[in-house]
Amino acid sequence: MQPSAPHSALLSARNVRKTYHLGKVRVPVLRDASIDIAAGEWVSIVGSSGSGKSTLLHLLGGLDRPDADSGPISFAGDELRAFGPRRENEYRNRDVGFVFQFYHLLPELTVLENAMLPSLVGLGRFRWLLARGELRERAAELLKTCGLGHRLLHRPAELSGGERQRVAIARALINKPRVLLADEPTGNLDEKTGGGILDLLASCHADGLTLVMVTHDASIARRAQRQVRIADGCVALARE
Ligand SMILES: Nc1ncnc2c1ncn2[C@@H]1O[C@H](COP(=O)(O)OP(=O)(O)O)[C@@H](O)[C@H]1O
Ligand SMILES: [Mg+2]
Numbered sequence: 734m735q736p737s738a739p740h741s742a743l744l745s746a747r748n749v750r751k752t753y754h755l756g757k758v759r760v761p762v763l764r765d766a767s768i769d770i771a772a773g774e775w776v777s778i779v780g781s782s783g784s785g786k787s788t789l790l791h792l793l794g795g796l797d798r799p800d801a802d803s804g805p806i807s808f809a810g811d812e813l814r815a816f817g818p819r820r821e822n823e824y825r826n827r828d829v830g831f832v833f834q835f836y837h838l839l840p841e842l843t844v845l846e847n848a849m850l851p852s853l854v855g856l857g858r859f860r861w862l863l864a865r866g867e868l869r870e871r872a873a874e875l876l877k878t879c880g881l882g883h884r885l886l887h888r889p890a891e892l893s894g895g896e897r898q899r900v901a902i903a904r905a906l907i908n909k910p911r912v913l914l915a916d917e918p919t920g921n922l923d924e925k926t927g928g929g930i931l932d933l934l935a936s937c938h939a940d941g942l943t944l945v946m947v948t949h950d951a952s953i954a955r956r957a958q959r960q961v962r963i964a965d966g967c968v969a970l971a972r973e
Contacts, residue, residue, distance in 0.1 A: 765966060765967050775959075778947045794829045852871070
């Protein structure tokens with residue numbers, strides 16, 4: 734762990750840099766972004782559109798990599814960039830869960846199959862055959878908790894936006910991650926439906942889940958214990 738990161742940080746980014754390249758044009762997005770997230774915390778990341786909120790969340794979740802000269806991103810004291818391919822997959826699939834604004838469900842699978850999907854990754858066929866009954870049961874139980882017990886065999890196209898996001902949340906939780914990273918999880922929903930999704934996330938947080946949520950909506954951001962703002966490629970404490 735970096736000496737400057739507090740011991741309590743479950744997830745931390747230190748002086749992180751991320752530059753995109755569009756042809757010959759460099760697009761620097763994060764130039765000195767640092768954040769520490771303690772186990773059990775609920776942190777909101779706010780900032781204007783294009784400020785780099787999704788970029789930071791993707792880096793924290795190991796879905797993308799920072800620049801070569803970036804400072805480190807660490808989970809439970811281990812630097813992500815030192816992970817080999819196997820550990821990296823495990824990190825993305827088991828240590829963290831990801832929820833996106835547009836759900837990203839697979840249309841041809843049922844609700845139950847969508848929620849089970851991450852639990853199948855990395856299991857060989859033999860172990861999958863052994864475990865599938867148990868995994869189905871766990872996915873069904875989780876979907877019930879998410880208010881979808883009556884929709885298990887439906888396809889995403891038959892569901893409302895709020896229901897689709899509930900499936901995405903169940904999918905993100907199926908492997909019991911330590912951290913849930915949510916990118917504008919209510920951004921595509923009306924206020925009432927979005928409120929229900931926030932209540933579901935709040936109850937997961939109350940059960941001990943660490944929650945990092947990107948939003949540009951101040952009233953949603955306020956539900957977190959702490960808000961940080963991204964501006965000019967850096968992370969600062971957000972002021973009310
Ligand atoms: N894959 C990419 N290639 C090039 N530029 C990108 C890419 N992804 C994001 N950007 C640019 O990086 C900036 C930050 O994007 P993003 O992190 O999505 O912002 P936010 O989520 O805060 O709206 C934007 O200017 C965006 O256009
Ligand atoms: Mg975004």
